[in-house]
Amino acid sequence: TFKGKHNERSAVFADLSRGEYLQVRDYMTSQKSLDISANAITKPSGNFLFLIDLSLPKKAEVLGYLDGDHPAPAREATAVVFFGTRGEIKEYVVGPLPNPTYHRDVTYEMYNKTLPINARTVTIGEYVIMFKFLKDEVFTRLEKLMRESFNVSKDVTLNEFEGMPRGVRSGDRHTWVSFFRDMSGMYIHPVGLEVLLDHSSTNASQWNVTKLHYNGQYFNSVDALKKGYEDGTIKKIVYKRIDNYASLKPKRKPTGLSPQQFYAQGKRYSVKDNHVMYLDWSFAFGLSSLTGMRAFDVRFKGERILYELSVQEAMSVYGSVTPGMMLTKFLDSSIGIGRFAHELVRGVDCPYSATYIDTNRYIDTGAPHRFRNSMCIFEHNTGRPLRRHFSDFFHNNYGGMVNSALVLRTITAIGNYDYLWDFIFYQSGSVEAKVHATGYISSSFMMEGNLKYGHQVAENTIGNIHTHFINFKVDLDVRGINNVFQTKDMKYVNVSLPWMSGHHAMIPQLVEAQLKTEKEAALRYNTKTPRYLHIASNQTNKWGHQRSYRIQVVSFTGDHLPESEPEERSMSWARYKVAVTKHKDSEKTSSSLYNQNDMWHPAVDFSKYIEDNENIENQDLVAWITTGFLHIPHAEDIPNTVTVGNGGGVILRPHNYFDEDPSVNSPDAVFISPG
């Protein structure tokens, strides 16, 4: 039933294919001068091809191709290499695909600095060594304690969870590893043992345990803990069996099926490769291993509304009295958000009848991996009207239409948390980017002072207070790329009544302004900001008003880390509810792969995009949107946080963009009048 022609030029935004990953890998590993390994468990001391991902072409080139008669930009990949031998990280652009002939070191061009090796993500190769190290140096040497306190044996082990950042200053790679029961849902099974591992050296023989924390007590070495335990001078934990309250196994047999949506007359959307068409909408989509889901070239009735809508970063700051968590500040894109987009479960993660899409990734493995059904697309009937009016004054009739919209979704399970990412395309011309959190909270062992940082949520388990901050990149192009940043709001003005002399009243007036520089346009949380924010064209609609899209942020954020903290610059985007900058190809993302492990000298400090305070009048504007929520865990976060109330997002709404609501043309409209 679907009509319309897909835009094959959307291929410029397509994620790399399995074949392309292999070609880039093989090209890079065959460069003798680089001496790179693609072995999935390359040691930190080796040179490891960590990541291959699409290198997005320059916007001007893409627009020339999409809108003009320019040739397609070269198809290129980004390759990230961890050079253990040289103590540095390099980013290369490799091209042209499918048969690469060149690679170019773009590290400095991208970050204006060199990237020290310890800014790298911990690889599987490094984890293999870490886990063995902990087994040999901690578990084995503390055999009696591990057995008596935690029931550790040949058959029973504990699982690890790391705090981040790994230290307090640049170059540090000192990780507090906390231990959890080896049960499904381990994140809410802390046992009260934490170990500070110095793995700064790429040579694992130089690694050390420099501190331990057991049942609230600190020790300077494994031997000190062992001695204290054995001579009975310390407070011991005595193992106690416990049921797995973290289990997600159903406790009741199914007694019925929730209502199901079905397409009674076929799907009204079409997906071809990375291009989607749905009623008046069309867009390209992709999934970056690092930043996650994204859409490009979003058009309504053929007109581009957005050049890019993408997830940028998910950040959390934790509070605790336990060392593993007290400094913890997670920056998920440094581990990879899209990396953890796994298979979606039909009927739970997306409706049964959704279209499921496979993605391919190359990150921290020796080969590309296919993730089956890791994105989904479906039309969803929200069960409420998009608009309606019933009239029985003077005229008797009814008109309305149901709110049925297209959803593009992925769910990323980054360790304990699962983030649900939705881009929703409404028939009224609005696009919504929404995030919900679910999965397991992070937790810490119950000990003195820890109730200042959260509530007890299970046996000896504290659910720690933390923030969720999420950043989206919203590159609206409203009637072309030259736009302005408009604000609108209300104020009460004292007005005298023209028909009643001497009588005054306070009457709401419209207040409009235009923010002209990047610093004016960086709207901080905790300041009063205008209620309506618009990316506008100087072109006007039929009624003489500037055509615009309004940015409506839905947010429940907590407090952002004080700027005095040395880690803050790695997450400086979270200062702003909305920050509008001049588009630059060199300012692709608000965070980076390297921000987590060198928070103190981050490869990307978003606030620098604003520091040059460029003029943003009639420029290509990008809005960076922060949403999120404060999370004070409570018993109902066990076993999993629920999505209800735990999320945020942004709605992009046409505001004088059209001459009337475009949904008047929807085939879903209904009209009833007395016969």
Place this chain on the structure above:
Amino acid sequence: TFKGKHNERSAVFADLSRGEYLQVRDYMTSQKSLDISANAITKPSGNFLFLIDLSLPKKAEVLGYLDGDHPAPAREATAVVFFGTRGEIKEYVVGPLPNPTYHRDVTYEMYNKTLPINARTVTIGEYVIMFKFLKDEVFTRLEKLMRESFNVSKDVTLNEFEGMPRGVRSGDRHTWVSFFRDMSGMYIHPVGLEVLLDHSSTNASQWNVTKLHYNGQYFNSVDALKKGYEDGTIKKIVYKRIDNYASLKPKRKPTGLSPQQFYAQGKRYSVKDNHVMYLDWSFAFGLSSLTGMRAFDVRFKGERILYELSVQEAMSVYGSVTPGMMLTKFLDSSIGIGRFAHELVRGVDCPYSATYIDTNRYIDTGAPHRFRNSMCIFEHNTGRPLRRHFSDFFHNNYGGMVNSALVLRTITAIGNYDYLWDFIFYQSGSVEAKVHATGYISSSFMMEGNLKYGHQVAENTIGNIHTHFINFKVDLDVRGINNVFQTKDMKYVNVSLPWMSGHHAMIPQLVEAQLKTEKEAALRYNTKTPRYLHIASNQTNKWGHQRSYRIQVVSFTGDHLPESEPEERSMSWARYKVAVTKHKDSEKTSSSLYNQNDMWHPAVDFSKYIEDNENIENQDLVAWITTGFLHIPHAEDIPNTVTVGNGGGVILRPHNYFDEDPSVNSPDAVFISPG
């Protein structure tokens, strides 16, 4: 397939039946001493039985009946009589139903004052006279102008829309009537003529046109306008035919059907009379003609969570340069919110397969009216998980469940606007009250200075800036009626790192407080309020934390009318995002039927509930919640405002109420592990 037993005692909350309305009407009109008419078009000079509605029994009596062995409280009705002959309004309680034997004047008991007759709502009886008056005194006398400017003829007329309040001080009944083209969707067809009608007297022969406004010019009398028009000294409007851009008729043939939800295995809820059961939920519901939808005795797993959840008021303040709208402040419950709950359209207003419920009302008519299918109940699969986790670290499995929830809905079309009211019951123990706005905006004729108050949205039509404020009553009873009002939030605290002497970090801590008096607990908009608000019991859950429900408000409100304005006290609830008061049977509602027409001495001034600053520790608490949004109309509000982004609400969430998420027991849970 549904199991469970309905609670027949929910009948105490049931709206009056057709038979009960008739019995109350007949009883009241047969009281010779009262001399009341039930004639639907009783003149203002007569004594009119305006309203009959359920009189809610006292809470203590209801609880004694529901929870103890007390007898059912007497079933009683409220009857409102407009005594034109005596110049006052009276409220009576009439009982016992079904065979009334007594009526009691409760006016003073309810409002601590007498109610002047001009505080009354304009009745159909008064409108009939008003419309005739305008026809005779304006249309007929201005025949030439009406024809040339507006094409008015024997066959073509104009429609009226009123500004409110009707004047500037107590006793005033001076209404600016604006005229609109006689087209469907008239609200966005202003023609540029407004008339100030003094209808203060209950004797219509004393009514006057005291001012007119035509094409931006004021006149002191019909004659003055007529003279000016005829001698050509004024700026004229020349009639021009225009297509009806307000039409809701579909412009395209249907080309397919949006996805539909169906119950593959039967409904999982049951409705009997006014009682609903759904999985672990049960509640009673009703629809007040004045305040609208409400739920009572909301229980989860048999425990009462809410005694009452109800819509209270919908208020809007407008800005304009035109006289009809410049003072406009609508208080919808004075016209009747529930009054306008009309038939819901299957497949648009609610899903096809929803359960539709008839309601009966007696308001401003001589007889009860049945409104077919005016409420709906359905289970809705939101198309996203309520919770889920995918694990491939250490343990490989998946657990989750879809978010399928019960929705109770009504839609009220109060003149131009349609409000969509949803109460949603989630399997995680949360209840959400949500409102969305749709329907027509109010508009005014394009004239000099009017662009300060809005945007042009159609030919000669300004969509005027206005606020939407909505108030809900939330009477949570958390483990009984004795509760406290708790707040939680975060703060950064400078902490020294125990394992690294001399090193400090800012770490988020939990901040808890209890607000002990009504004034402390009145949380104003535009002040920093704690992020988590809880109605809590002193009983603790398994982990030692006070059992509570959290109140999470979702709101995009504009600025509330300054308190210096004399009309503000009639809407003083809108000062507060959340205000918690001690429950009183005498403080049933935050507004009243009489607030609109005597804004200056409102029958209910909500701020007085707080003024006595009662202690709220271990008391029966009621939270009054305000949500809403600032509306700056734009072209896309034509023909109708869309629901996307235009709403607000409140989520009531268990927070340490349970020992774990109750959805772990849902039959919808899914678990997958490697085979």
